[in-house]
Amino acid sequence: MTQSIGERDRAARAGGWFSAHGLVLRVVAFLTIALMPIGLIAIYQTAEFQRETLRRSELSLLALTAQAGAPVEQTIERAFGVAEALGVVIDELDDPASCSAYLNRYIEGRKLYAMIGLVDPDGIMRCSSRADSLDMRGTRIWEQMDIAPNAIVTLSQRPEIAEEPVINVASPIVEDGALVGYVQLAIPQRRIASPVTTLQAERQPMQLVTYNELGEILTIQNPDRPLETLLPEGFDLASKTGLRATATAARSPSGERLVYAVTPLVTGAVFALGVWPASEGFASPLLPSLFPVLMWAASLLVAYYAIHRLVIRHVSRLGRSMRRFGANRQLPPRGSASDMSRELREIEGEFVQMAGNILQDEARLEDQLRERGILLKEVHHRVKNNLQLISSIMSMQMRRTRDATTREILSRLQDRVLGLATIHRTLYESEDVGRVNAARLLREIVAQQSGGAGTRADLAVKLDLEDLELLPDQAVPLSLLTSEALANALANAAPDAEGAVWISVALRREENGMACLEIANSAAARDAASAGPRGQGLGMNLIQAFAAQLGGPSETRHEAGVYRLTTRFAVREMQYDPQDY
Known part of the structure; x- marks a missing residue:
């Protein structure tokens, strides 16, 4: 039968409307997209109550399961903590006897573990709480550690470890990416397999089981009720070892509808399965789930x-x-992310430019600091050389001078010049020209002045110097004060009551950022009328001036045959001034 022209036109129009570029199909598609949220909202409204009930029931059962398994979780977590702690210190006990005694004392103090030991990579437990070494090769822990060194929890019963079932907790010891052994703790199963007592009687699970990542059962609440009679077909514990807690409803082999709540107790190692009777609202229809x-x-x-x-x-x-x-x-390398958006690429470019400027500024500052340090060292070196030259000129003049008084004056002046030279030599020899070791400086000054030609042979020198870092503006007056006081002490040292002649120099740090310099010498006993300060000549005037520069007063005492000069001053810290750079 032939087709009429009108029928062919209608067929063509219909084909055009429903083609890929047809108007009808496009309108339907856009309307479908526009109406899809409304349809989804309708589905959501009809299933809201049922979904909320399901969610609340699931969360409640998961929380109860976790609460019921809390004792097991706490015991296992505590064992892992002990294993990790022992893994840090146990390898320090090289002697097996000492290691065994240490672990035995630990077990006796805790009363929780049946055995603790360190297993070498070859599978031999040479260090343990038991006297004999154990061969752990072939055990599940050793096999698992050989595959991947992770924390492991297993159940075993070996007479050489304990006469009852124990839960083994093993923690690997890894150094530089290589397994060097693992710490194994054995916990008697009866200590953590007691019935659940943390929940009310009406909220007890039908069965509570804890298992490891391999699906091996560690503890079970009701041994009289086999787990096989409660689990649905195809329910595998080894597959229920994810990081998230889950709850599913299914029928047991007897046809009873139950809820199986699985929650991780110890991440990646121990899990808890609670079997609960299904509540009325625990259902998951397909339509509301879409x-x-x-x-x-x-x-x-x-x-x-x-x-x-x-x-x-x-x-x-x-x-x-x-x-x-x-x-x-x-x-960062440039152009490392070609798919980065323009805004982020601009930010990265600004960061790279800023970082480059910072590196340039730091390099310039380092060069300036290095040049400054070299210049300061050179200045101190030249000043030291000039001062030594002045000292040599004074020595030549002293050899030509016949007047003893003039030679003594020149000698004192030479000691002051050499003291300054010692300071500058210490500054340019030190690594940090901004800090001076006061103890080293005072030792050199004492050695220089006490080793002179006019020093008495029977003189004893006592030093008690504490290492103290000072700024140069404090080290200079401190050394000059010490030089003047030491010259006075050497000139006035006299035999004490026991006939000994000595001088002592002490420098110590005190509280609140203070320091104390004390210079003493033996002296003959004096009466009360003459117990005042030892004159007020140039030396004492210089001592007072140097003490004022240090920031502390200078005190002198003469008692019990000892003349003592004491100066206390605050140790100044280096202050950073941006203008210096």
Whole structure:
């Protein structure tokens, strides 16, 4: 039968409307997209109550399961903590006997573990709380450690470890990425397998089981009720070892509808399964579940692409580059992320430019500081040489002078010049020209003045100098004060009551940032009328002036055959002045 012209036109129009570029299909598609949220909202409204009931029931059962398994969790976590702590110190006990005694004392103090030992990579437990070494090769822990060195919890019963079932907790010891052994603790199963007492009687689970990542049962609440009679077909404990807590409803082999709540107790190692009777609202129809699944899939896709790929990934990389630059001044490579957005690429470029400027400024400052240090050392060296030249000229003049008084004056002046030379020599020989070791400086001054030609042979020198870092503007008056006081002490030292002649120099740090310089010498006993200060000549005037520069007064005492000069001053800290750079 032939087709009429009108029928062919209608067929053509219909084909055009419903083609890929047809108007009808486009309108339907846009309307479908526009109405889809409304339809989803309708589905959500009809299933809201049922979903809320399901969610609350699931969370409640998971919380109760975790609460019921809390004693096991606490015991295992405590054992892991002990294993990690022992892993740090146990290898320090090289002697097996000492190691065994140490672990025995630890077990007796805790009353929780049946055995503790350190297993070498070859599978031999040479260090343990038991006297004999044990061969752990072939055990599940050793096999698992050989595959991947992770924390392991297993159940075993070996007479050489304990006469009852024990839960073995093993923690690996890894050094430089290599397994050097593991610490194994054996906990009697009866200590943590007691019935659940943390829940009310009406909220007890039908069965509570704890197991490891391999699906091996560690503890069971009701041994009289086999777990096989409660688990549905295809329920495998080894597959229920995820990081998230889950609750599912299914029928047991007897047809009873039950809820199986699985929650991790120790991450990646121990899990708890609680079997509960299904409540009336614990159901999950397919239709109400479509909305959250769709929303989750769409949100996950959009969030991953728009947030992670476009923003977070590049911001995290830029943050790592900034941290590397702050730690070791390492600049990020240019053009490392071609798919970075223009705004983030501009930020990275500004950071690279700023970091480059910082490196240039730091290099310039380092050069200036190095040049400044070299210049200061050279200045101190030249000043020291000039002062030594002046001292040599004084020595030549003293040899030509016949007047003893003039020679004594020149000798005192020469000691002062040599004291200054010692300061400058210490400054240019020190690594840090901005700090001076006062103890070293005073030792050189004492050695220089006490070793002179006019020093008595029976003189004893006592030094009690504490290392003290001073700024040069304090080290200079301190050394000059010491030189003057030491010259007075050498000139006035006399035999004490026991006939000994001595001088002593002490420098010590006191509280509140103070320091004390004390110079004493033996002296003959004096009466009360003559117990005042030892004159007020040039030396004492200089001592008072140098003490004032230090920032502390100078006190003198003459008692019990000892003449003592004491100066206390505050130790100044170096202050940073940006104008110096």
